[in-house]
Structures are given as structure tokens and as C-alpha cells.
Amino acid sequence: MELLSATLARVKPSPTIAVTTKAAELKAAGQDVIGLGAGEPDFDTPQNIKDAAIAAIDLGRTKYTPVDGIPELKRAICEKFKRDNGLDYTPAQVTVGTGGKQVLYNALMATLNPGDEVVIPAPYWVSYPDMVLLAQGTPVIAEAQLQTGYKLTAEQLEAAMTPKTKWLIFNSPSNPTGAGYNRDELKALTDVLMQHPHVWVMTDDMYEHLAYDDFRFCTPAEVEPRLHDRTLTVNGVSKAYAMTGWRIGYAAGPEKLIAAMRKIQSQSTSNPCSVSQWAAVEALTGPQDFIAENNAVFKRRRDLVASMLNEIEGVTCPVPEGAFYVYPSIAGLIGKTSAGGAEIGSDEDFATALLEETGVAVVFGAAFGLSPAFRISYATSDAALTEACTRIQRFCAGLR
Template sequence: MSFLSATLSRVKPSPTIAITTKAQELAAKGRDIIALSAGEPDFDTPENIRDAAKAAIDAGKTRYTAPDGIPELKQAICDKLLRDNTLNYTPAQVSVGTGGKQTLYNALMATLNPGDEVVVPAPYWVSYPDMVLLAGGTPVPVAATLENDFKLTADALEAAITPKTKWFIFNSPSNPTGAGYTRDELKALTDVLIRHPHVWVMSDDMYEHLTFDGFRFCTPAEVEPGLYDRTLTCNGVSKAYAMTGWRIGYAAGPEPLIAAMRKIQSQSTSNPCSVSQWAAVEALNGPQDYIAEHNKVFVRRRDLVVAALNAMPGITCPTPEGAFYVYPSIAGCIGKTSAGGTEVTDDETFATALLEETGVAVVFGAAFGLSPNFRVSYATSDDALTEACARITTFCAGLR
């Protein structure tokens, strides 16, 4: 339609939401669907957090707040960043948004001009490039391949930086691969960034607490203090605390950037939900023991899925360090035809045929910028994962 913004033509709807919607539509028609497409823990929000929200409602804490967060939540975020990441921030350096996505979007909107480039390791979370495009910038995907365990190398980062580069977006553990960077691997990247003082760092730490097998999480400004003044450290309560629907994300960084983000938020959504903010205070300040308990479940599910996928013909699946995703390669399936008659020409046709023929919903790799792969979210029950893997096994065995 001619009255729509030309900017809209630069972006596409979220593929993960599109796949989930299609799976829901098939389920509504009576199909037996197993959805492995949504990045959402299946645990209930812990009771202490729910109780804090109820108490906030009963205390009448249901009115407008400051546009980018109540003082109590900003202080809780500062305390968390110091406790977990040895990063020292003041409340004036903190922005709270309606989910992690809003804080990232606010920062890009506040800083990007036409021609500005944003380096994004691929595979990437589907929203990064489109948010850059909406903000008027140019995403520059850089492949982090299976051969390098889906981690960006220092040489690849160096080669991608130009005089036009404004941001480097970093995500560890990664959505969609679950790959986590060790301190040494991250230090190799920060050494590159130190040599390019015009490049800012946006570190998406959303899966910080979802790490396995003794992996130690670290974040760029922690590894290289010299980047502190040009790093935006982003996080939220969605994944670690099973609070996806509460919609609370946050970021900490230089005061002028936080003030610019606040200006944008004050004219778009204004404050995040007041009740959710009080729940987030309890999440950050309260007991943390259930995170380790949840992670034990995630490790069991990860190992189940990785073992099953690696036993399938044509599929290779590395074992990730964190998050709740795996990103198997289907290179051995390309060029074959499914039992239902679909020629598998790429990962999108693979995922489409898998959904239509077996009822298993996964997200194809092209959506994340690296093919031929697909993403599985194992944040669902063991029974559902076992059945899904059995169906995928049958599907792959039927390829000819």
C-alpha cells in the first residue's frame, strides 16, 4: 500500500514467530504438532517472583513509573552487574525496557545514521539485522561457521570493520547456536575492538546464566575494561527466571547513550509494566538457586537431543555451551527428496517438509543467516523431545 513507510520494505516479520504461528494454525486444525521453534523456558516463573508481583498489586504499585525504570530496579541491576560481572554502574547508567529487544532497538535508534554499519556475527538472532535496518543502518553479517564451533574469529572481525562501522553486536551464549565464548576467545575479539576506537560494542547477555559443563560466562567490558566507555551491556529476566511474558529487559552503558535511549522510550512506549518491574527486583535480589536446578534439566535435554540428532543420517550437531538451542547442519540432506515428495534444496524446504510431514516445527537456518542448518529449542518436556527426535529420525531415514 502506497501510504506505508518505505522503511517497512527493508524488514521482514520474525521467522521464529512465523513458524510458531504456522504450527499453532496446524494444531488448531487437529494436527499433532510438536513445536521446537520458540525460545521460551517451559518452567513456571518462580514462586517468590510471583509473590512479589502480587504484593506490588496489593500495595497499589500499578501507576506510571519513570520512563526507563523504577529506582529500586535500576539499583538491583547495578548490584547484579557488580556481583556477577565485576562491572560498576550507577542507576543513571541503566535503562529498563519492555523486554530485551526494546533496549537493543532503542540504542540502535538513538545512534544509527544512514550509511552506518553494524557488524553482526552469523548465525544471529533473527531480530538483529532487521532492527539495524529499521534504525537506518546497514547490517554486515560475518560468518561464524561450524568449523569454528559457530564462534567469530578475530581475523573475521578485523576484516569486517570499516570506517563506517558503528556497532559490533555480540551474543554469548548464542541464540541460535548455544555457542559460548571462553575468556580467551572473547579477549581475542576485544583486542581487535581496542584497535578500532570508533566501534561501539553491544553485548547481548540474555543467556548469561544458562551455561553448562562448568563453562564460565564473561562479557566484553569485564574482559577488556578499556571498552567500558563504549560498551552497552544488555540483559533481562526472560530466560534465566522464566519470565518471558513479563517483558523486562535492561541495559547499562555510558550516561549520554542511556539518556538518548530514555528520550526515545519516553516518546514510544514510556515505562515498562510497573508490576513486572517489581517482580524483576525480586528476581535479581532474591534467591538464585533455582537457576542451577533448571540448568540440570536443560543439560539432560541438550544431551538427549544432541545424541539423537548426531545418530540421524545427513545431520551433524555440535554440543553447545549454553542457552537452550542446538543448530545442527543438514548438509548431508541437501539434494534429496522426502518421503512426501518434497525436494530438499535448502534448510527452508527441509523445515517446511518436516513440519508438514511429521508435525515437528523447527526454524530454518537461513532465518539466522547461516545455512544449511536448523534451530531446535529444547526448552520443552523430555517426552516431547523424545517423540520429536523419533519423528525427525524417520523423516531423515526417508530421504532418498
């Protein structure tokens, strides 16, 4: 009898984690490696948030909590949605999970049947299609192009819709591109959704607060209030509050959906870490001024990386509206050979040769569903980014 399930064969391990692991292994072996793969702020968690966690421990708040979140955190989440997005929810319409990834996974597990389709714009976060597959659904990839700044058009969304479509997964600002949809661009998409009342919207707003220049974040249920009752608005504290390891994600949506997601969570992990929940209460209700300070640093790094990459012949790097990634196209480099003799037939070949010959770790574009490109996370020091981009320039100059 075969030990492993057939479902496991439908999915692949996370490529971003694989790149980060490979870079760490090479570093441990003594190689000079600059890892630009991890989607994680290099800032420390703010002190007031850490203090709230310490206080929770001292007060003995270390027991089981309600399955999908303490009342205090659910109230703070309701206040956040009202304050930042103009969205009204009750605590019964809120769920808290062990990171945004669990919240997304719970929703898909609770709603998908075999044959159900989920529209996913590409480039996409690597986990979306595999979570759909694990839940027995069918990912339908709608490719956004470099020419539109990696943003899906209304025509492309319409073309991806079928009677089997159950969800659209929407992520802005985007991982991996940093592309952010303004209100008009988002309204064009919500107009399409209004023509398909059987389609639900799962919006991943994890990078909401990481927005630059004159870009103003907005979320689908805010732009089109008539979508409110078929939208799951997902967010978390990982990125804006530099709390990746604390593992707190949350969402709000129709009460029936939230109850179904709670049922899934009750038979998998049960409650998220109690101490992390109390830290998240402080994150959402405490001072927010450090976000703007961090964003100024991120913007400086974005401009540094984009300008250095755009100096390279054969590379085109759009300047993103948010998050902390760039997604340069390398269409002009395919078919060349590196100084070390590696043939660049794909973006995976490019990333492999770049790591082996220069010690710079990036994630290849095929992992995100749109090639040929690669992703850089600029959530690291200016010095490391300058050195990494200098090495990339040198590597590309050596291609023949």
C-alpha cells in the same frame, strides 16, 4: 499516495514467531504437532517472583513509573552487574525497557545514521539485522562456521571492520546456536576492538545464566575493562527467570547513551509495566538457587537432543555451551527428496517438509543467516523432545 513507509519494505516479519504461529494453527486444526520453535523456558516463573508482583498490585504500585525504570530496580541491576560481572555502574547509567528487544532497538534508533554499519556475527538472532535496517543502518554479516563451533574468529571480526562501523552486536551464549565464548576466545575479539576505537559494542547477555559443563560466562567489558565506556551491556529476566511474558529487559552503559535511549522510549512506550518491574526486583535480589536446578534439566535435554541428532547420517550437531538451542548442520541432506515427494533444495524446504510430513516444527537456518541448518529449542519436555527427535530420525532416514 502510498500509505506504508519505504522503511517497512526493508524488514521482514520474525521467522521464529511465524513458525510458532504456524505450529499453533496446525495444532488447533487437530494435527499432532510438536513445536520446537519458541525460545521460551517451559518452567513457571518462581513463586517468590509471582508473590512480589501480587504484593505490588496490593500496594497499589500500578501507576506510571519513571520512563526507563524505578529506582529500586535500577539499584538491583547495578548490584547484579557488580556481583555477577565485576562491572561498576550507577543508576544513571542503567535503562529498563519492555524486554531486551526494546532496549536493543532503542540503542540502535538513538545512535545510527544512514550509512552506519553494524557488524553482526552469523548465525544471529533473527531481529538484529531488521532492527538495524529500521534504524537506517547497514547490517554487515560476519559468518561464523560450523568448524569453529559457530564462533567468530578475530580474523573474521577484523575483516568485517570498516571506517563506517559503528557497532558490533555480540551474543554469548548464542541464540540460535547456544555457542558460548570462553575468556580467551572473547579476549581475542576485544583485542581487535581495541584497534578500532570508533566501534561500540552492544552485548546481548540474555542467556548469561544458562551455561553448562565447565563453561564460564564472561562479557566483553569484563574481559577488557578499557571497553567499558563504549559498551552497552544488555540483559534481562526473560530466560534465566522464566519471565518471558513479563517483558523486562535492561542495559547499562555510558550516561550519554542511556539518556538518548530514554528519550526514544519516552516517545514510544514510556515506562515498562510497573508490576513487572517490582517482580524483576525480586528476581534479581531474591533466591537464585532454582537457576542451577533448571540448568540441570536443560543440560539433560541438550545431551538427549544432540545425541539423537548426531545419529542421523548427513546431520552434524555441535554440543552447545549454553542457552537452550541446538543448531545442526544438514549439509549432507541437501539435494535429496523426502518420502512425501518434497525436494530438499534448502533448509527452508527441509523445515517445511518436516512440519508437513511429521508434525515437527523447527526454524530453518536461513532465518538466522547461515545455511543449511535448522534450530531446535529444547526448552520443552523430555518426552516431547524424544518423540520429536525420533520423528526427525525417521524423516531423514526416508530421504532419497
